[in-house]
Structures are given as structure tokens and as C-alpha cells.
Amino acid sequence: MTAFDRTLKIAPSILSADFAAFGAEVRAIEAQGADWVHVDVMDGHFVPNITFGPQLVRAIRPHVKTVMDVHLMIAPVDPYIDAFADAGADILTAHVEAGPHVHRTLQAIRAAGMKAGVALNPGTPAEAVAPLLDDVDLVLAMTVNPGFGGQKFIHATLDKIAALREMIGDREIHLEVDGGVDTSTAPLVAQAGADALVAGSAVFRGGSVEAAQVYGENIAAIRAAAQG
Ligand code: DX5
Ligand code: ZN
Numbered sequence: 001m002t003a004f005d006r007t008l009k010i011a012p013s014i015l016s017a018d019f020a021a022f023g024a025e026v027r028a029i030e031a032q033g034a035d036w037v038h039v040d041v042m043d044g045h046f047v048p049n050i051t052f053g054p055q056l057v058r059a060i061r062p063h064v065k066t067v068m069d070v071h072l073m074i075a076p077v078d079p080y081i082d083a084f085a086d087a088g089a090d091i092l093t094a095h096v097e098a099g100p101h102v103h104r105t106l107q108a109i110r111a112a113g114m115k116a117g118v119a120l121n122p123g124t125p126a127e128a129v130a131p132l133l134d135d136v137d138l139v140l141a142m143t144v145n146p147g148f149g150g151q152k153f154i155h156a157t158l159d160k161i162a163a164l165r166e167m168i169g170d171r172e173i174h175l176e177v178d179g180g181v182d183t184s185t186a187p188l189v190a191q192a193g194a195d196a197l198v199a200g201s202a203v204f205r206g207g208s209v210e211a212a213q214v215y216g217e218n219i220a221a222i223r224a225a226a227q228g
Contacts, residue, residue, distance in 0.1 A: 032216030093117025144179030153180025165193025
């Protein structure tokens with residue numbers, strides 16, 4: 001990544017892609033206007049679902065020309081940081097709920113050469129990340145309970161997003177939201193101050209690698225809705 005840029009980012013989550021065609025899916029969403037590629041790693045322990053690990057992230061890496069935004073929904077995190085660095089993650093985000101030493105985790109992510117993100121579940125208050133702001137490049141506010149795509153947006157998270165936006169102030173930290181973001185909820189999160197919007201089902205819905213223009217239409221619609 002180059003200089004800090006708070007312009008709106010749309011980050012399609014490949015959790016909603018065709019798992020047998022990740023390379024082609026990544027190329028398709030980037031060609032259709034994705035700003036970042038959001039990669040959801042789940043361990044069946046921190047969240048009740050399993051996706052994939054560093055080897056698959058490494059396999060996707062050559063196809064990503066923008067930013068590979070890796071969201072870890074795993075516990076513990078620390079034993080795997082080097083593996084995700086080697087796999088080529090640009091941003092590595094760990095959950096504040098994933099262990100007792102998140103500050104150490106964030107420092108280790110930066111020491112491994114990546115941007116460090118910290119994620120909060122819907123039930124975790126904004127204050128949980130206040131002591132961490134010197135050590136992060138991104139705060140990720142979950143707007144659903146992590147684990148699955150296609151869930152309903154939790155409106156009670158909007159006040160927290162606004163509080164996080166205020167806490168971040170002028171710091172060079174992205175405020176990302178993840179879960180249930182579509183054309184109806186994008187304006188709400190943008191208004192609350194989010195600058196990076198993850199969207200899985202709302203981007204991939206109705207499209208395919210062969211009908212990739214649908215991805216482009218979906219991305220453009222979410223962006224337009226967010227920008228009002
Ligand atoms: C949920 C994941 C999300 C998910 C979003 O645990 O972190 O990134 O893919 O999917 P949608 O946009 O369908 O809610
Ligand atoms: Zn995610």
C-alpha cells in the first residue's frame with residue numbers, strides 16, 4: 001500500500017465466491033472495480049465455521065493486484081502470523097476477543113511486515129480498542145456475528161461505528177465494516193464514518209466469472225449508495 005487514503009474502499013469478501021475458482025474470481029472482482037480483496041479465514045473454534053488457511057491465501061496472492069485484506073477469525077493468532085506474512089497478506093486483522101494479549105499480537109503483525117488490523121464482534125464495545133490505536137492500521141467493526149456470509153446487518157452497531165470514527169480522529173487508521181453490507185445498509189455505515197466496506201453476498205449475488213459484469217454492477221451500486 002502507498003500513502004494513506006481514506007477514500008471509500010469496497011472490499012468484496014471471497015467467502016461468497018466459487019471456492020473452486022478463487023484465482024478467476026479474484027481477477028474478476030478486481031477487473032470490476034474492487035478496491036481491496038477481503039479474505040475470511042475461519043478455524044471452526046473461534047467461529048463455528050471453517051474456511052481455509054495460509055496455503056490457500058498464498059495460492060490467491062499472485063491473482064491480487066490491489067490489497068489482500070486478510071480477516072482472521074481464529075484463536076490463537078500468534079502461531080500463524082509468520083505463515084500469513086509468508087503467504088503475502090497486506091493487512092492482517094485479528095479479533096480483540098481472540099486472546100488475552102492482543103497488543104502483543106498487533107505488534108507481531110507489524111513486525112512481520114504487514115499492516116495490523118483489530119476486529120471487534122458486535123457485542124464488544126468500542127472502548128476495547130482505545131488502548132490499541134497506536135498499534136493498528138485498521139479497525140474492523142463486525143456488523144454481524146462472524147462465521148457466515150449472508151446474515152442480517154445488526155443496526156445496533158451503528159452507534160459504535162460512529163464512536164470508533166471519533167476515536168480514530170486524524171490517525172491514519174481505516175475504519176472497516178463487515179457483515180450484511182448492501183445498498184440499503186451502505187449509506188448507514190458510510191454516514192457513521194466507515195471508509196472500507198466489506199461485502200460478500202451483495203457483490204457476488206447474481207454474477208459469476210462468466211457474468212462478471214454483474215459483480216461490477218453490484219460493486220458500483222454499493223459504492224453509489226455509500227456515497228449518497
Ligand atoms: C463474516 C465474514 C464476512 C462475510 C460478509 O464472518 O467476516 O466477511 O463474508 O458476508 P456478507 O457481506 O454476505 O454479510
Ligand atoms: Zn470478514
